[in-house]
Amino acid sequence: MLYHPKKSVFQHQSGAADMSFVVREYLQPYFDSPFHFHDTYELIMIPNSYGKLYVDNRIVNFSAGEVYLFGPGLPHCFLNDRSFKDTGETAHAIVIFFKKDFLGNDFFGKAELIGIRDLLISCKQGLKLPTYDHTLADQFHQIAQSKSMDALLLLLQILHRLTSYKEQLLTIGSMTPRVKSNQEDANRLEKVIRYIVDHYKDEPDSKVAASIACMNEAAFCRYFKRRTEKTFSQFVNYVRVTHATELLIKENWNIASICFECGYKNVSYFNRQFKHIMGITPLEYRSEQLKSSGNVIKIIA
Known part of the structure; x- marks a missing residue:
């Protein structure tokens, strides 16, 4: 596809x-x-x-x-x-x-x-x-x-x-030195990122991403890691957790609902990935953000 x-x-x-x-x-x-x-x-x-x-x-x-x-x-x-x-x-x-x-x-x-x-x-x-x-x-x-x-x-x-x-x-940007790129490289990367953002709630496929980049899968995986400092699966998790941070603040959903909305099938795996990327659990993140803003969310079970 x-x-x-x-x-x-x-x-x-x-x-x-x-x-x-x-x-x-x-x-x-x-x-x-x-x-x-x-x-x-x-x-x-x-x-x-x-x-x-x-x-x-x-x-x-x-x-x-x-x-x-x-x-x-x-x-x-x-x-x-x-x-x-x-x-x-x-x-x-x-x-x-x-x-x-x-x-x-x-x-x-x-x-x-x-x-x-x-x-x-x-x-x-x-x-x-x-x-x-x-x-x-x-x-x-x-x-x-x-x-x-x-x-x-x-x-x-x-x-x-x-x-x-x-x-x-x-x-919001990275403090690490940027990988130099030309317009062709920027266009290739943008198409892949757009595909991930469109499909992170489903199951983004590295084979599909490689075809978008007009590369074989092995070469694409090396290229993607060099350009984003993350593997393809790590980047997908990064996008999903980023989306979860917004839902935790703006929606009164429980953790399981947010987990499934972000494309995860397992709440325990979602919690592990969230803590790995954010340093705290989803519940801790919600508590800290709401405390700092002075807002209160009544969670829907």
Whole structure:
């Protein structure tokens, strides 16, 4: 069986071609941008969508209302869960691209802008703002419809507001040196990761993944381990446990229900894999996260 991801996209771009930065608004059945990197900063707000974000060799959950800032050269790819695709909703993202010197080499060296300079330095591995900010969301929507000086002022306001969340911003990329790749390699890896994200609730097959990568299985397994620092089965477990961390916080399901929803057939095996990856059991994780947030979940037996 071969896996062929479909492509379909509507794109709105704000601003003239000679502007110092670019704003794009994406409205799609699901996010289909490939695993990619570029020489600009990328600032993203997601009004509607959820799924998995692959950054470097890490997978994290993403959901509506979150904001991300990626430094130049950081490989990443947003992948919608199959459950989002099945809803028929529109995936929506507002993205701003800009270079470090888009306002001149010394602009962010001014005393008033030290906070933004430090923010841009710290986003080398990617930053995530998990807290929803209504004002920040409004600014993103406004910049998508603005031009010239209005858009520039909004961009500075967005960056300035992000500096106020210094303690809440999460680093999401890997701190280990990256494996150098070309566009062909990035395309190959993205197709495999997309296949895993689409099928982690079932039984992803390394033979199918190898066929997607146009490689024999033995060569593919070596390639995949080198590129992701995990075997194929380890990566599948990584995606499943990542999904479980979200369900443990957002759903009032018992552990067995979460286990089966993530693709596991055995609760004991799920508990072992979760503790191996996260360092604590699913119940301990839920307790710690709810305690820190002040929330309470009434578990459905």
